Amino acid sequence: MPNRLAHETSPYLLQHADNPVDWWPWSEEAFAEARRRGVPVHLSVGYSSCHWCHVLAKESFQDEVTAEVMNEHFVNIKVDREERPDVDAVYMEAVQAATGQGGWPMTVFLTPEAEPFYFGTYFPPAPRQGMPSFRQVLQGVHQAWDERRDEVTEVAGKIVRDLAGREISYGDAQPPGEEELAQALLGLTREYDPQRGGFGGAPKFPPSMVLEFLLRHHARTGAEGALQMASDTCERMARGGIYDQLGGGFARYSVDRDWVVPHFEKMLYDNALLCRVYAHLWRATGSELARRVALETADFMVRELRTNEGGFASALDADSDDGTGKHVEGAYYVWTPEQLREVLGEQDADLAARHFGVTEEGTFEEGASVLQLPVREALSDAEKVASVRERLLAARSERPAPGRDDKVVAAWNGLAIAALAETGAYFDRPDLVEAAVAAADLLVRLHLDEQARLTRTSKDGHAGANAGVLEDYADVAEGFLALASVTGEGVWLEFAGFLVDHVLARFTDPESGSLYDTAADAERLIRRPQDPTDNAAPSGWSAAAGALLGYAAHTGSEPHRTAAEKALGVVKALGPRVPRFIGWGLAVAEAVLDGPREVAVVGPSLDDEGTRSLHRTALLGTAPGAVVAVGVPESDEFPLVSGRPLVGGEPAAYVCRNFTCDAPTTEVERLRAVLSD
Incomplete structure (x- = not known):
């Protein structure tokens, strides 16, 4: 019989709807039930494409005996x-503070007042490698709650007080200058892997936001080392198994450190960010590899992640x-060599094996290999390789899909909108702009209400119940600003303005300029989450700074510009010390130092060739x-366009920076030179 999760819209929660566990969704009703019964809360946090979340569910949440223990002694959320x-952010902060590490699935035990007192991630069904079994954890927490409840609640209260003391503050709230950005670049250089690209060791994550900073820093300063790190990392990733x-x-x-064996889930945010990075790399260098990867990644998102309603699904x-x-x-x-032969025949299978690095020993498990491009393509084989690739892709599509x-x-x-709009514009792909x-x-239509407040999620054309957080407002505004620039439709600038105004009114501390991840009128948790550092995607804090700055450049709004600069004060503090974890903030700081430029193109019509x-x-x-x-x-x-005349009856471009404008130009080459100067 399905549990309460059967009424939810989240695919992850629905995966647990038939568990024998008496699950509750996050709600006041669940905590009221814990208070009524006098039992602690077991909070389990994960997501649908999380491998170990599925493992824990299969081993423990689908087990009748384990579920009986959970139901008897806990309210399970x-x-x-x-x-x-x-x-997730509030309790992950507690997990990391208590254990020094975190991850998903996340397992936290709470008092009925939502205060955490015991933490973990994945627990196996039987003790192994020094880890207790999940059932042992349940029994131990239950025993502690029954026999030492005062001690448990005292510990929980102390944890909450410690978390409350982590409010982020910083000095003069000024954005970083040349010195801080140079120190950040030096720090990245020290952590760079010159043999393999990327930063640090295994596991290796695509450093999307850092790559944007490196490309912007090179564009502004001409620092060749920044461009080299970005282009080499992009090539290594594109030739590795992390790329499909x-x-x-x-x-x-x-x-691994060599980009060979991936964790195979594909996330929308990774692909949106990397699509944009490769498009920007092509813009800077003309790299054919960057062009191909940007377009293939855009096509992947449209082909495999687009929903019937026109949005983009979260993950595979x-x-x-x-x-x-x-x-x-x-x-x-x-693929194994034998599978290649079954699809391609002997001769073409040999070519495919050489081209994609498929070996008899395999690079993955049980003799299988992850496809790579270990050597540069031979131009003489390009037509044959294209045919082989198409046949393998067709054969793969017959396999059971993730x-x-x-x-x-x-x-x-919002991230996908920005990437597809720009990629479509750069490569004359109007279908991508239309997507x-x-x-x-x-x-x-679905996520914005009449007050322009955002809903976090929707599914199958139905809006979810959860309010948008800072990253939603910031990233959607970023997408709308990119769309406004590409399409010439000012309505997207107007919508972006609604969103950044919410950032000012509901997410910003009016005195310090600090930003919070949740709105002032959002549900009260044990702590109001606040994190300026990037994770898998730009932090809401840095993304908001970028959107505020972009909107200010479009409109000349001083309050939005001031808010952006105040928000970047944290980048001044953290950028030189932990540049890998605040890359988007560093990228926004580059824009501040460059102006940013404001470009108005005026013409007799948008369809005019000039x-x-x-x-x-x-x-x-x-x-x-x-x-x-x-x-x-x-x-x-567009305020930038309003009142600016044609020049001699011809289309013209006006380039301004810091309230100073160059003479308008009607010449493409002159405009190109001005914008790369």
């Missing part, structure tokens, strides 16, 4: 971290049926964080 990042060599798109991370699972009924990680993606988490997350769709517009339309040429040139400019507006002189859709 299941949370999708992607739906409730605020709940058949279908495009990136996996979550590499388990790492696991899938291996054809024998077993659910195995990577089964959909890996599951898809169909919920639409506002923030991640970005459709996703933006969905967010406006106007289109100047507009595309403006979009391809590498000046960090430059904003672009295009329209006719009498238009009032």
Whole structure:
């Protein structure tokens, strides 16, 4: 018989709806039940494409005996971290403070007042490698609650007080200057892996936000080392197993230092961010590899993650049926030499094995290999390789596909909108721009209410119940600003303005300029979460600074500019010390130092060939964080365009920075030079 989760919309929660565990969704009713029964709360946090979340569920949550213990002694709450990042952030901070590490699944035991007192992540069904079994943990927590409740509640209260004391504050709230950005670059250089690209050791994550900083820093200063780190890392990832060599798109991370074996889940946010990075790398260098990867990644998102409503789904699972009924990680993606021969025949299988690095020993498990591009493609084989790739992709599509988490997350769709809009504009792919517009339309129609407040998620055309958090407002505003620049439709600038105004009014401390991850009127948790550091995607804090700055550049709004600069004070403090974890903040700081440039393109119509040429040139400019507006002189859709005349009856571009404007130009080459200066 299904439990309470059967009424939820989260795919992750629905995966647990048939567990024998009497699960509750996160709610006041659940805590009221814990108070009524006088039992602690067992909080389990995960997400649908999390491999070890599935393992824990299969081993423990589907086990009748374990479920009986859970139901008898606890109120059990299941949370999708992607739906409730605020709940996840608050308790993950406690887990990391107590244990020095974190991850998912996250297991936390709480008092009925939601105060945490015991922490962990995955627990096995039987003791191993020094870890207690999950059932032993349950029994131990139950015993402590029954026999030493005063001690437990005292510990919980102390933890909450310690967390409350972690309020982020910083000195003069000024953005970083040249010295801090140079120190950040030096710190990245020290952690850079020159043999393999990327930063640090295994596991290795795509450093998307750091790559954006490096590209912007090179564009502003000409620092060749920054460009080299970015381009080498992008090439290593694109040639590694972390990149899907058949279908495009990136996996979550590499388990090794060489980018060979990925953790196979594919997340929307990774692919949106990396699509944009590779498009920007092409813009800076003309790299054909960067162009191909940007377009393939965009096509992957549209082909495999787009929902029927026009938004983009959250993720594809790492696991899938291996054809024998077993659910195995990577089964959909890996190949043996024998499988190549079955699809391609002997001769073409040999070519494919050489080209994609498939060996008899294998690079993964049980003799299978993850496809890579270990050597540069031979041009003479290009046509044959394309044929082989198409045939392998067609054969792979017949395999049981990984599951898809169909919920639409506002923030991640904002990132996808920005990536698809820019990639479509750069490479003359109007279909990608149309996909970005459709996703933006969905967010406006379904996720925005009459007060322009955002809902975090939707599924199957139905809005979820959870309020948007800071990253939702910031990333959606970023997407709308990119869409405004690409399409010339001022309505997207207007919508972005609604969102950044909410950031000022509801997420910002009016005195210090500090930002919070939840709104002032959001559900009260044991702590109001606040984290300026990047994780898998830009922090809400840094993303908000970028959106505020972009909106200010478009409109000349001093309050938005001031708020952006105050928010970047934390980057001044953290950038030189932990640059890998505040890359997007560093990228926004580069835009502040560059102005950012404000480019207005005016013409007799948006369809005029000269106007289109100047507009595309403006979009391809590498000046960090430059904003672009295009329209006719009498238009009032964009403040940058309004009142600016044609020059001698010809389309013209106006480039301004820090309230100072260059003379307008009608020449594409002159505009290109100005925006790369």
